[in-house]
Amino acid sequence: MTTLETSANKIRETHNDYEINDDFTADEHPLYSNVSRFIVRDGPRSRPYQLATISLGIMSAVLLAIIIGLSVRINRVSDDHNSLSLNSSRINSELAQLRSDHKSLIESKKALQEKHDEDTKQIKSLEANIAVETRLKTELQSQNRDLREEKRKLKSQLTNLEENCGQCLPNWLLMNNTCYFFAVSEIIPRKGWAAGRQECTKKGADLLVINSKEEQEFISDTLKALRYNLSFSYRNGFWMGLKDDQTEGVWKWLNGTLMTEGYWMDGEPNDDYGIEDCAAVYPTNNPMKSWNDVPCSHPLKWICEKEITKTP
DSSP: OOHHHHHHHHHHHHHHTSOOOOOOTTOSOGGGTTOOOOOOOOSGGGHHHHHHHHHHHHHHHHHHHHHHHHHHHHHHHHHHHHHHHHHHHHHHHHHHHHHHHHHHHHHHHHHHHHHHHHHHHHHHHHHHHHHHHHHHHHHHHHHHHHHHHHHHHHHHHHHHHHHTTTOSOTTOEEETTEEEEEOOOTTSOOBOHHHHHHHHHHTTOEEOOOOSHHHHHHHHHHHHHTTOOOOOOGGGOEEEEEEOSSSTTOOEETTSOBOOSOOBOTTOOOOGGGOOOEEEEOOOSOTTSOEEEEOTTSOBEEEEEEEOOOOO
């Protein structure tokens, strides 16, 4: 049996399930007298359609519920979206304001930093000026102290001169009760220690003997006052009455007393070559470091001293 025959048989079976009712006498509408009426018999074959209808109804109800739920959900999502959009707009506005504030803060910070840098420069400049002024003040104070000390010494010398006026020979200087002669003249030749002492004895004096710090400062200040400020050289010294020719390292003055306090230069006395047995004083910036040991035959200038004999 072919497929077409099978389909035809199914059609006939379906047709037999319906009965044709030809009684149309009671019909009030003759126009429809020839219309066939089919009565659907309720049988086992109609049940699948009923189940399908019920299923479709249930599915329609489910779909309707789903659609309603989705609509509600969509409305809620739409409301949330609107709320989020409003919040987003507000956030964007606040973000823009924050960015503007941040920009303003950066500009303010830059301006403050520039002001800080300028203030720092001014502070450093002021500190430098203060340091300079402090140094100048210190120097002026030191000069003031030196001037006062020099004034005191000059005043003391003036007093001595007034008290002992005419008691020292010409070209001799007076301090306390002692007259001093400085052989600084260029017409006076340099001589060894012994020859220099002879020049002092010819004048009724002897070589310099320093007995105190005050006397040492007087000798140094006088050399500066006489403008004998030559650069250091062994030729620029002045013989004193101090030697260690008898016992090396034991320095004695001409009056026989031992030297107890010396004003030696750094590293002196060093008895260089083992022949430096006589002492000389040199014009130096530091009066407390102005002595040097020299060979006694070395040609130098000299300083003589002579005590004033007071009459009763």
